[in-house]
Amino acid sequence: MRKLAAGNWKMNGTSEDLDEILTLIAAHPAPKQCEMLICPPATLLARMAEKAAGSALQVGGQDCHAAPSGAHTGDISAEMLRDAGANWVILGHSERRQDHQETDQMIRAKMMTAHDHSLAVILCVGETRAEREAGRALEVVAGQLDRVLTRYRSDSDIGCRAENFAIAYEPVWAIGTGLTASSTEIAEVHSFIRNHISKEFGILGATGRAIRLLYGGSVKPSNAAEIFALPNVDGALVGGASLRASDFGAIVAAL
Numbered sequence: 130m131r132k133l134a135a136g137n138w139k140m141n142g143t144s145e146d147l148d149e150i151l152t153l154i155a156a157h158p159a160p161k162q163c164e165m166l167i168c169p170p171a172t173l174l175a176r177m178a179e180k181a182a183g184s185a186l187q188v189g190g191q192d193c194h195a196a197p198s199g200a201h202t203g204d205i206s207a208e209m210l211r212d213a214g215a216n217w218v219i220l221g222h223s224e225r226r227q228d229h230q231e232t233d234q235m236i237r238a239k240m241m242t243a244h245d246h247s248l249a250v251i252l253c254v255g256e257t258r259a260e261r262e263a264g265r266a267l268e269v270v271a272g273q274l275d276r277v278l279t280r281y282r283s284d285s286d287i288g289c290r291a292e293n294f295a296i297a298y299e300p301v302w303a304i305g306t307g308l309t310a311s312s313t314e315i316a317e318v319h320s321f322i323r324n325h326i327s328k329e330f331g332i333l334g335a336t337g338r339a340i341r342l343l344y345g346g347s348v349k350p351s352n353a354a355e356i357f358a359l360p361n362v363d364g365a366l367v368g369g370a371s372l373r374a375s376d377f378g379a380i381v382a383a384l
């Protein structure tokens with residue numbers, strides 16, 4: 130399985146930023162070492178997908194609703210993401226958990242809808258600073274995985290395969306703060322996640338070794354190579370440094 134470099138533009142970007150991806154594609158027309166993905170705001174998705182058509186760059190959504198359609202003003206469905214050209218969606222980002230009170234149960238429902246609509250999923254997990262300081266990081270991550278993946282434990286019809294599922298470990302205290310988890314912290318949590326999904330989940334257990342584990346939290350060109358050299362790190366989910374092609378391209382090159 131190739132590594133995955135995923136960019137999350139969050140609530141950033143207007144039409145004039147779209148050309149960043151043309152620069153990125155020109156610099157990395159066919160990266161052999163990784164898949165490249167950018168998740169722009171929903172307003173740019175279709176236009177970005179058109180610009181990226183035929184290139185190595187994939188585009189994705191930053192969230193989707195659990196329901197297939199209906200009376201949910203302001204929300205976006207998995208089918209709409211597909212229709213706009215997305216083939217990935219980020220679910221359970223800590224900013225959605227905080228800003229929109231998303232629970233693991235809601236994230237599980239979204240993930241099942243996303244897989245039903247053939248969207249690959251990046252599931253975000255991670256502890257807060259207080260939880261880490263209390264020595265609870267592994268317990269928190271395990272709880273999130275168990276609650277989101279419970280239906281995935283043994284149901285082989287659920288549509289979850291290694292190539293359409295990645296887990297991003299994103300310590301909340303490292304997102305957008307400039308703080309990065311230490312190599313020891315990242316290696317410990319990634320190894321824990323790898324063992325946990327292989328051991329606990331039937332369907333994932335079969336493919337657990339192949340599921341990509343991404344690190345996210347202030348990844349930038351200057352620290353990417355060190356992070357990517359760690360065991361069980363199969364790529365990155367990048368926020369701030371994905372906005373500029375030069376920074377994201379340097380991260381892609383470090384994979």
Ligand code: PEP
Binds near residue numbers: 346347370
């Ligand atoms: C993120 O948005 O998932 C993220 C990790 O952000 P940043 O790289 O800016 O910390």
